[in-house]
Amino acid sequence: MTPPAAGPAAEPDDAPAPSPAAPRKRGRPRNLEPSAEYRQRLENIVTVAAEVFTAQGYESGSLDDVAAALGLRKASLYYYVKKKSDLLRLVFDRAITTALEQVEALGHIEDPKDRLSALIRHQAHLVVRDPSLFAVFFDHRAGLTDEAMADIEPNERRYVRHFVSAVGAAMDAGHIAKADPRTVAHAVLGMTSWSYKWFDPARDSADGFAEACVALVFPPIRT
Amino acid sequence: MTPPAAGPAAEPDDAPAPSPAAPRKRGRPRNLEPSAEYRQRLENIVTVAAEVFTAQGYESGSLDDVAAALGLRKASLYYYVKKKSDLLRLVFDRAITTALEQVEALGHIEDPKDRLSALIRHQAHLVVRDPSLFAVFFDHRAGLTDEAMADIEPNERRYVRHFVSAVGAAMDAGHIAKADPRTVAHAVLGMTSWSYKWFDPARDSADGFAEACVALVFPPIRT
DNA sequence: CCTACCGATCGGTAGG
DNA sequence: CCTACCGATCGGTAGG
Numbered sequence: 474m475t476p477p478a479a480g481p482a483a484e485p486d487d488a489p490a491p492s493p494a495a496p497r498k499r500g501r502p503r504n505l506e507p508s509a510e511y512r513q514r515l516e517n518i519v520t521v522a523a524e525v526f527t528a529q530g531y532e533s534g535s536l537d538d539v540a541a542a543l544g545l546r547k548a549s550l551y552y553y554v555k556k557k558s559d560l561l562r563l564v565f566d567r568a569i570t571t572a573l574e575q576v577e578a579l580g581h582i583e584d585p586k587d588r589l590s591a592l593i594r595h596q597a598h599l600v601v602r603d604p605s606l607f608a609v610f611f612d613h614r615a616g617l618t619d620e621a622m623a624d625i626e627p628n629e630r631r632y633v634r635h636f637v638s639a640v641g642a643a644m645d646a647g648h649i650a651k652a653d654p655r656t657v658a659h660a661v662l663g664m665t666s667w668s669y670k671w672f673d674p675a676r677d678s679a680d681g682f683a684e685a686c687v688a689l690v691f692p693p694i695r696t
Numbered sequence: 697m698t699p700p701a702a703g704p705a706a707e708p709d710d711a712p713a714p715s716p717a718a719p720r721k722r723g724r725p726r727n728l729e730p731s732a733e734y735r736q737r738l739e740n741i742v743t744v745a746a747e748v749f750t751a752q753g754y755e756s757g758s759l760d761d762v763a764a765a766l767g768l769r770k771a772s773l774y775y776y777v778k779k780k781s782d783l784l785r786l787v788f789d790r791a792i793t794t795a796l797e798q799v800e801a802l803g804h805i806e807d808p809k810d811r812l813s814a815l816i817r818h819q820a821h822l823v824v825r826d827p828s829l830f831a832v833f834f835d836h837r838a839g840l841t842d843e844a845m846a847d848i849e850p851n852e853r854r855y856v857r858h859f860v861s862a863v864g865a866a867m868d869a870g871h872i873a874k875a876d877p878r879t880v881a882h883a884v885l886g887m888t889s890w891s892y893k894w895f896d897p898a899r900d901s902a903d904g905f906a907e908a909c910v911a912l913v914f915p916p917i918r919t
Numbered sequence: 920c921c922t923a924c925c926g927a928t929c930g931g932t933a934g935g
Numbered sequence: 936c937c938t939a940c941c942g943a944t945c946g947g948t949a950g951g
């Protein structure tokens with residue numbers, strides 16, 4: 474495997490993109506972008522790290538364990554990350570990024586009931602699809618550095634806000650009982666997210682679970 | 697502080713209580729029961745350990761950290777436990793024991809709707825009252841030894857069964873939509889238990905939260 | 920991406 | 936309940 478000129482493990486080096494008016498840099502531009510193969514391998518490392526950290530915890534899942542699961546030596550991981558906590562941060566980044574992207578794609582739904590239903594289905598499927606990613610996200614926050622935490626928290630808040638506002642809209646439209654929207658939003662997030670602790674794909678159906686959650690919040694017309 | 701003759705850190709030593717027909721043991725009976733003060737101090741250690749493990753995680757919360765939070769030296773903890781994982785097990789024991797006791801006290805309620813409502817209120821208050829105890833219980837299972845795990849799992853299953861059967865009864869009685877009872881039970885457990893991740897006593901009301909959960913499952917009559 | 924290695928932390932023990 | 940201490944693990948580095 475040929476090392477790219479610069480990867481995430483190298484010095485930050487992400488100078489601001491030259492503004493349109495900036496003078497052209499002299500000479501051959503440095504290879505700032507890591508190669509596609511490199512990024513691909515890093516993605517794989519993150520996936521495996523999430524599995525190891527889920528099974529053993531962040532602290533006791535050693536870099537030797539992660540490397541072994543990848544068929545590498547520990548020192549080779551330092552070619553991809555500068556420190557262990559970078560691995561954790563990458564897991565967290567992937568978790569909120571994918572979650573947030575998908576939720577944002579649902580923001581356009583006008584009808585309050587449809588929007589909240591879609592959010593519930595989304596959250597149920599998201600967590601069930603990637604249990605180890607979210608197990609790390611939910612259970613190993615203590616391992617994050619302060620800086621990583623500071624980066625992630627605003628995104629998390631935005632995420633929760635989508636649920637709070639959808640819950641509030643559903644209340645205003647009379648679809649669910651009036652209560653504190655933040656509380657109810659967290660109840661909804663809890664009932665869906667909790668699945669990483671019990672859901673067994675061999676036994677449970679993702680759709681069945683998602684629909685059960687929707688039906689709990691919006692009970693089908695009763696006789 | 698005077699050491700009791702034997703504490704949990706000593707050899708198991710819990711010989712079965714002599715059956716009524718067993719011959720009287722000769723001589724002064726050995727002091728098998730740890731003193732009340734000793735047990736009290738151990739309880740305190742468990743409380744503090746739960747806080748330390750919640751804040752830092754089980755692996756990175758060192759025995760030095762736990763001892764310091766108690767105003768002790770690390771080696772002194774070995775007067776109370778034989779190994780670090782005993783501390784974790786004691787936290788888990790306290791969590792399921794109190795949870796199970798309270799749930800069992802609710803089993804007598806006949807009306808399915810009342811019973812499930814009571815279970816929901818119970819779970820909400822339980823977790824909100826003792827967030828660090830349950831944070832450890834929910835997030836640091838990986839630190840348990842296999843034996844501790846084997847001891848705790850059956851109790852946990854019994855606990856879940858209470859919810860599954862109450863959910864099933866509420867479905868049969870037509871109070872909630874028909875679905876897989878196990879799935880719905882876990883949804884209910886999730887929406888209540890999740891509170892250890894977001895509930896802020898300075899901002900949120902425990903009763904308000906509990907009632908919001910009940911209202912989500914049993915919506916008040918709508919106009 | 921690997922071999923070899925160092926330093927710090929930490930669970931646990933000795934002995935009082 | 937404490938002081939002193941040991942051994943193993945593990946994150947991280949040197950150097951190729």
